[in-house]
Amino acid sequence: MDAIVSIKQVSKIYDNGFRALNNVSLDIQRGEILALLGPNGAGKTSLISAVTGIISFNEGSIFVDDKDNVKDYRHTRKLIGLVPQELTLGSFETVWNTVSFSRGLYGAKPKPAHIEQLLKDLSLWDKKDDQLRMLSGGMKRRVLIAKALSHEPRILFLDEPTAGVDVELRKDMWRLVNRLRESGVTIILTTHYIEEAEEIADRIAVINGGEVLLIEDKLELMRKLGKKQLIIELKEPAAAIPDALQGYDIELGEGGASLIYTYDTSAEATGITRLLQDISAAGLTLKDIQTSQSTLEDIFVDLVRDQPAQEAGAAA
Amino acid sequence: MNFQAIRVIYRSEMMRAWNTLFQTVASPVISTSLYFIVFGGAIGSRIQTVDGVEYGLFIVPGLTMLTLLTQSISNASFGIYFPKFIGTIYEVLAAPVSFYEALIGYVGAAASKSLIIGIIILVTANLFVDLRIDHPFWMLTFLVLTCVTFSLFGFIIGLWADNFEKLQIIPILIITPLVFLGGSFYSISMLPPFWQTVTLFNPVVYLVSGFRWSFFEVADVNVWVSLGMILFFLLLCMAIVSWMFKTGYKLKQ
Numbered sequence: 098m099d100a101i102v103s104i105k106q107v108s109k110i111y112d113n114g115f116r117a118l119n120n121v122s123l124d125i126q127r128g129e130i131l132a133l134l135g136p137n138g139a140g141k142t143s144l145i146s147a148v149t150g151i152i153s154f155n156e157g158s159i160f161v162d163d164k165d166n167v168k169d170y171r172h173t174r175k176l177i178g179l180v181p182q183e184l185t186l187g188s189f190e191t192v193w194n195t196v197s198f199s200r201g202l203y204g205a206k207p208k209p210a211h212i213e214q215l216l217k218d219l220s221l222w223d224k225k226d227d228q229l230r231m232l233s234g235g236m237k238r239r240v241l242i243a244k245a246l247s248h249e250p251r252i253l254f255l256d257e258p259t260a261g262v263d264v265e266l267r268k269d270m271w272r273l274v275n276r277l278r279e280s281g282v283t284i285i286l287t288t289h290y291i292e293e294a295e296e297i298a299d300r301i302a303v304i305n306g307g308e309v310l311l312i313e314d315k316l317e318l319m320r321k322l323g324k325k326q327l328i329i330e331l332k333e334p335a336a337a338i339p340d341a342l343q344g345y346d347i348e349l350g351e352g353g354a355s356l357i358y359t360y361d362t363s364a365e366a367t368g369i370t371r372l373l374q375d376i377s378a379a380g381l382t383l384k385d386i387q388t389s390q391s392t393l394e395d396i397f398v399d400l401v402r403d404q405p406a407q408e409a410g411a412a413a
Numbered sequence: 414m415n416f417q418a419i420r421v422i423y424r425s426e427m428m429r430a431w432n433t434l435f436q437t438v439a440s441p442v443i444s445t446s447l448y449f450i451v452f453g454g455a456i457g458s459r460i461q462t463v464d465g466v467e468y469g470l471f472i473v474p475g476l477t478m479l480t481l482l483t484q485s486i487s488n489a490s491f492g493i494y495f496p497k498f499i500g501t502i503y504e505v506l507a508a509p510v511s512f513y514e515a516l517i518g519y520v521g522a523a524a525s526k527s528l529i530i531g532i533i534i535l536v537t538a539n540l541f542v543d544l545r546i547d548h549p550f551w552m553l554t555f556l557v558l559t560c561v562t563f564s565l566f567g568f569i570i571g572l573w574a575d576n577f578e579k580l581q582i583i584p585i586l587i588i589t590p591l592v593f594l595g596g597s598f599y600s601i602s603m604l605p606p607f608w609q610t611v612t613l614f615n616p617v618v619y620l621v622s623g624f625r626w627s628f629f630e631v632a633d634v635n636v637w638v639s640l641g642m643i644l645f646f647l648l649l650c651m652a653i654v655s656w657m658f659k660t661g662y663k664l665k666q
Binding site: 111112149150151152153170171172173174175177179181183185186187189190194197198199200201202203204205206244 | 415416417418420421422424425428429432499500501503504505506507508509510661665666
């Protein structure tokens with residue numbers, strides 16, 4: 098696959114000395130949905146701002162569609178749409194006018210049919226003549242998405258698009274993201290809702306302290322780092338783990354009512370068959386068996402646990 | 414050149430004035446009328462003529478300049494400051510818009526609004542006095558140059574300001590006193606010699622004088638000096654804006 102955005106050794110130090118990005122390198126593949134995960138102040142917004150041109154960076158280079166985003170900013174910026182984290186909208190403009198304004202800013206000629214379709218897709222059509230100050234928070238979020246899509250970008254940055262929005266809008270947005278991906282748009286999503294990344298992303302990048310800790314295919318990541326647990330409920334509670342089972346990665350559940358066996362899903366042999374035989378041989382009687390797999394959230398928490406976030410900088 | 418961007422920025426700024434049309438039109442009309450009542454009526458009844466021009470007529474160019482300068486600065490400074498304040502500036506920064514295109518959009522709109530206001534003031538003045546313009550071309554030249562120059566100056570203030578106090582401080586503490594002391598309502602020849610010399614350090618004197626010359630061929634300083642001064646100030650503002658854009662001063666972190 099070819100990279101539509103290529104970030105090479107980018108560092109950003111704000112005027113107050115805060116290093117928001119530290120030698121970040123990252124390739125974003127054409128047509129993928131990349132989820133950028135990280136705690137507050139990790140550098141997610143700074144990274145997006147550097148790619149989109151909102152902030153300058155101190156070191157490194159960024160290529161969009163093989164063009165330098167500083168030297169060839171006219172070409173690169175036309176390809177990008179951005180939905181910012183904050184609900185930054187005026188007050189007295191109408192929905193129609195503000196979306197049309199955004200299209201014009203990107204140098205695109207007026208195309209009312211496109212704006213109309215966009216507003217309809219985002220359930221904003223009946224609000225097109227309303228002033229922005231009259232809209233609810235969720236509606237404003239939709240307007241920001243419409244503005245970002247007004248010039249038909251090929252790359253869309255969604256900076257925490259579902260923060261503080263209701264379930265209905267979140268699902269609407271997921272549907273929209275899927276439709277955009279089907280039309281070939283590359284989507285970069287930052288989110289605090291890990292289930293969101295788990296649901297829609299192709300790849301996951303984890304950023305913390307201004308550094309990219311990993312970038313990995315979502316399923317591969319979950320396979321590699323994900324743990325699976327076998328929970329064996331016992332008919333009679335056990336006082337301790339029998340000696341015969343000491344060789345297993347096993348622990349006693351609450352009140353001794355269950356045994357919890359953690360195993361690697363990617364290993365050639367999980368050891369489950371032998372474990373069950375050994376449990377039976379140890380004189381324990383099974384009541385029920387269930388399995389659980391670690392979520393992306395568990396993986397994320399594990400990854401950033403040992404690297405506490407730096408103090409958030411002004412725009413990080 | 415991103416003409417679409419210039420068009421939408423210009424249109425959006427003009428729409429802002431349109432949305433407050435009453436304020437935009439009523440404010441200069443009312444303040445001009447009040448000045449005519451106070452200066453033209455009350456004071457003018459005691460001062461028959463200045464440099465051979467009826468006092469009510471004499472104050473028209475200065476009155477127009479007073480409003481033009483303050484309106485150009487406030488329109489342009491607010492136009493760029495407000496997007497910075499509410500955060501919508503991100504859109505302009507992320508768009509394929511050069512700083513100069515943004516400048517043309519914002520300053521062009523602010524200057525257009527000032528020009529319209531200037532014309533409204535002159536029309537209003539014509540209701541009170543029998544207005545005469547000896548050199549319409551030069552009148553328009555001074556009008557346009559002043560609108561553009563002080564809109565640029567306002568744009569600089571809007572970029573520099575990071576709170577509302579800073580936005581107001583230069584227009585209130587510097588521009589308004591300079592205009593009042595710049596011969597808007599009197600000829601500097603009416604001042605004692607020492608103050609005449611001091612006044613020549615006030616750049617507004619040159620604007621008012623040149624503008625007044627285009628109406629009545631009456632001037633405190635040579636008209637070419639006036640033109641040179643306004644062009645110098647225009648170039649100075651452009652140089653500052655150019656530096657601000659190159660360095661991303663107060664715009665880009």
